Amino acid sequence: MLSFVVEHLPRFLQGALLTVQLAAYSCLMGLCIAVPVALARLSTNRMFRGLSTGYVFFFRGTPLLAQIFLIYYGSGQFRHALDAVGLWSLFRDPWFCALFTLTLNTGAYSSEILRGAIQAVPKGEIEAARSLGLKPLMRLRHVIMPRAIRIGWPAYTNEVVYQIQATSLVSIITIMDITGVARAIGARHFTFYEAFGLAAILYLILVYGFIFMARRVERRLNLHLQPSTGPRSAQGLIR
């Protein structure tokens, strides 16, 4: 077991780098999608509301694997059309498809978290901002969003944890992330439990390392509040 780790750890660490990159990029870009989608879900405009609801429902209601296949393999069916607009080279690339799908997926989940958080902002604070004469955009930037981020942060932490784990699916479309490396090494040397065991340990380190950092950020975000009045409520890593 030890010789296995010594021999293959460098490749696993390269895989871990890909995993971290995929998770980080998709979460950042997913947030960029989540903000307008959450606002559209809350808007009074019927078209905005309908479109955003459809997007969120589709990406939350279907498996990520199906979405990856739909975009990576499914784009082949539209090859000529994509060729004509010059996008085919993008959709042929597994890295692009993986990042694209992961981004759309986490964008849908994050927008629901943000929507819930915005709705949980106390009415009085918004009314106070109105009576101070803040314009809608200023209200959003200086009053609603800062509060919503604090409310939504614990739930968003869970979403990122889920996203780190979700990146393992990209190994199916030939990307050499942690899982991809484990599958290749396991099949080649017939060392399945060593390979997948080491992969599991690396994911555990990533996930609980991230949770540790997220808790510290959470404490910083809430520094201005009273010290907590009791133990944190039990929350699972489930959305």
Next chain:
Amino acid sequence: MPDLQGYGSLLIDGLMMTLGVAIASMIGALILGLAAAAGKLFATRPLRILIDAYTTIVRGVPELVLLLLIYYGLPTLVQDTLGGMGHDVTLTINPFAAGIGTLTLIYAAFACEVYRAAYLAVPPGQREAALALGLSSLITFRKVELPQMMRYALPGLGNVWMVLVKATALISIIQLPELMRNADIAARSTQQPFTFFFMACLLYLGITLVSMWGQGRLETWASRGTTAGAL
């Protein structure tokens, strides 16, 4: 309606397999999860630490990695161990059992947290009152605590079910002929991947819709006897 070129029945077969695997795993997760929650709440310290370790590990490792670990890793581990002791055996797990086993193991950990939080949400006075009335401990749990606990647990358990249904798609990786696998077969032989994967997505959305409706009904049923808005 797109032309499915006669592969529609293959998709329906896949849907049935998906539902079968999902329901079997959910039943397993509900039972194992309840046992784990009882252990977390009442068991002795060593057992509690063991259950904590189980839920911590299972929730931190991707489903796909656990599935591959069980499907490929477990047989080779057993073979190597027995081989070291001088027994030569060849062992394989069938994809159906590996899939249900993995999903049960994973979602029992999530269900465990839901049950535990729900149990803690029932005021302790309820139990004390029932015991003071002379009900036995078992009857108290069954007639007083469990019904109230279920009101708190149902939304969380519904969530576990929705995530579990989507996780069944992963079992296609180990060749179980469920919805994704069959859509893949149809996509390859007809050269129309988008059509078939999109149909598969629609079927998953259908399951989600029916589940949401069912969950609403169940929650109404579980909260009968409470005044509206009390919970």
